[in-house]
Amino acid sequence: xxxxxxxxxxxxxxxxxxxxxxxxxxxxxxxxxxxxxxxxxxxxxxxxxxxxxxxxxxxxxxxxxxxxxxxxxxxxxxxxxxxxxxxxxxxxxxxxxxxxxxxxxxxxxxxxxxxxxxxxxxxxxxxxxxxxxxxxxxxxxxxxxxxxxxxxxxxxxxxxxxxxxxxxxxxxxxxxxxxxxxxxxxxxxxxxxxxxxxxxxxxxxxxxxxxxxxxxxxxxxxxxxxxxxxxxxxxxxxxxxxxxxxxxxxxxxxxxxxxxxxxxxxxxxxxxxxxxxxxxxxxxxxxxxxxxxxxxxxxxxxxxxxxxxxxxxxxxxxxxxxxxxxx
Amino acid sequence: xxxxxxxxxxxxxxxxxxxxxxxxxxxxxxxxxxxxxxxxxxxxxxxxxxxxxxxxxxxxxxxxxxxxxxxxxxxxxxxxxxxxxxxxxxxxxxxxxxxxxxxxxxxxxxxxxxxxxxxxxxxxxxxxxxxxxxxxxxxxxxxxxxxxxxxxxxxxxxxxxxxxxxxxxxxxxxxxxxxxxxxxxxxxxxxxxxxxxxxxxxxxxxxxxxxxxxxxxxxxxxxxxxxxxxxxxxxxxxxxxxxxxxxxxxxxxxxxxxxxxxxxxxxxxxxxxxxxx
Numbered sequence: 001x002x003x004x005x006x007x008x009x010x011x012x013x014x015x016x017x018x019x020x021x022x023x024x025x026x027x028x029x030x031x032x033x034x035x036x037x038x039x040x041x042x043x044x045x046x047x048x049x050x051x052x053x054x055x056x057x058x059x060x061x062x063x064x065x066x067x068x069x070x071x072x073x074x075x076x077x078x079x080x081x082x083x084x085x086x087x088x089x090x091x092x093x094x095x096x097x098x099x100x101x102x103x104x105x106x107x108x109x110x111x112x113x114x115x116x117x118x119x120x121x122x123x124x125x126x127x128x129x130x131x132x133x134x135x136x137x138x139x140x141x142x143x144x145x146x147x148x149x150x151x152x153x154x155x156x157x158x159x160x161x162x163x164x165x166x167x168x169x170x171x172x173x174x175x176x177x178x179x180x181x182x183x184x185x186x187x188x189x190x191x192x193x194x195x196x197x198x199x200x201x202x203x204x205x206x207x208x209x210x211x212x213x214x215x216x217x218x219x220x221x222x223x224x225x226x227x228x229x230x231x232x233x234x235x236x237x238x239x240x241x242x243x244x245x246x247x248x249x250x251x252x253x254x255x256x257x258x259x260x261x262x263x264x265x266x267x268x269x270x271x272x273x274x275x276x277x278x279x280x281x282x283x284x285x286x287x288x289x290x291x292x293x294x295x296x297x298x299x300x301x302x303x304x305x306x307x308x309x310x311x312x313x314x315x316x317x318x319x320x321x322x323x324x325x326x327x
Numbered sequence: 328x329x330x331x332x333x334x335x336x337x338x339x340x341x342x343x344x345x346x347x348x349x350x351x352x353x354x355x356x357x358x359x360x361x362x363x364x365x366x367x368x369x370x371x372x373x374x375x376x377x378x379x380x381x382x383x384x385x386x387x388x389x390x391x392x393x394x395x396x397x398x399x400x401x402x403x404x405x406x407x408x409x410x411x412x413x414x415x416x417x418x419x420x421x422x423x424x425x426x427x428x429x430x431x432x433x434x435x436x437x438x439x440x441x442x443x444x445x446x447x448x449x450x451x452x453x454x455x456x457x458x459x460x461x462x463x464x465x466x467x468x469x470x471x472x473x474x475x476x477x478x479x480x481x482x483x484x485x486x487x488x489x490x491x492x493x494x495x496x497x498x499x500x501x502x503x504x505x506x507x508x509x510x511x512x513x514x515x516x517x518x519x520x521x522x523x524x525x526x527x528x529x530x531x532x533x534x535x536x537x538x539x540x541x542x543x544x545x546x547x548x549x550x551x552x553x554x555x556x557x558x559x560x561x562x563x564x565x566x567x568x569x570x571x572x573x574x575x576x577x578x579x580x581x582x583x584x585x586x587x588x589x590x591x592x593x594x595x596x597x598x599x600x601x602x603x604x
Contacts, residue, residue: 039421039422177434178434180423180431181431181434183421184417184418184421184423184428184431185412185416185417185431187381187386187410187412187416188410188412188431188432188502189431189434189435190384190385190386191384191385191386191401191405191408191410192405192432192434192435192436192506193402193405193435194434194435235422238422239422239486239488240422240423240424240427240486241422241423241427244422
């Protein structure tokens, strides 16, 4: 407990503090980018992009190692992940054709996304197997990118993570209004001349940046939760895009900060899992307890309504206070 | 205000042909809109009325032919055109307020070619799209004016999900009005709205036509079309007839459009000359 307090107060040592700051910034970026991905209904696409990072990491390692470079360097791996992420995004965009006029053409977006997700992760697993068998591959810790591991994180890597997250955050804020217009009504946006395809591409690129930023700390399998959960949580509390963005950033930051601190204080708890569990706990709490959209509040209001209806049927005035005389 | 709008046809279709995948939906539609008229697009369900508008606006790919707006491709004159899609086409649970939806109509305003930008008369030289940050003050002012025009100024900061269907349709109209366009294209604006909203829409259409602007709307109620529109475009996969409502909505024309529908999925292209009046 004392450990946790120390870490939370940034007294956990320089390395821990840098990681903590990095995951907090990551949470903010994921919250903001995730808000627009959620509004555009691209949460599953974000998941596919993060899965597509695995074959990229493994292939980049194999290529770099065969060319005699240091395959373990983070920038090399990130470039690989970026390339396969772009390929996956393009594959979804090209292969998926939405239903028109009641007639399905080809396959729907969700189907195509699921196929791309599964096949890229399968390919990644095969390549990872090859990579770990090559010389030096076993020690490269490539597998740690799947679930994330802050323990081995260098300060240099934390800075790279902060750079990616900060860049995605700024770009999302700059394009925010256009993202919202497209998400609300794509067809209208197209007639006004907004470059809808380019904006969708930019959004996919930002999701990829957040995924890459979070790959080492949170892991590519769990980083999508950091994009989805804070935005979904914020949606339960507020009803306008600007407040949504701010609150999602706050929930993301809280998840990144608390999760990383918990994992630093409890050495056996992986940071990625801790961060995601915090994010999902916030969501679950909000789902039950939000005063406007929460399940509890709705159940209470519904019950009051039912009581009023029963009273009305019995001849009492509807919504009468207890003890009021019936007419 | 009355402006010079008689330069060219607000919308001209030249042999427009559309297919969804391998199923033809519209066949060889050629037609030109007269400026300053209220024009209804009528036809039975599945006749391709919505597709006609969407293809003209570049929202669905065209197999052959083209659509021109004021004699030019849409990309050159976007600010002179405002589109009101079907109300069901959006998620009304989206977290925005009424005024924000209206201001969305102006996000890319003034960015589609210099002449259109100048003509739009935006003060302060807002030539670049404002994609970021808060709604610019000029946009907010115009959006508020448009909301006032449709009688919803009081509900400006209400989340759109809390509005009635008729009010939502009025927000959509306000978004189009804020663009100060010379051509309004509306897809079933009267579907599922109350009488108040219907009267308000019709009054706006009359005013817009008086100002020399053109209104093209898909409408199902033929009696209302006769009473409140100047011209009609009767389609059923192909163009059945076009012209003044008194001529076009005659029993023999309507029988051709409604009475003997063409085959479910393949239009008969060679029986009657397209564009017959």
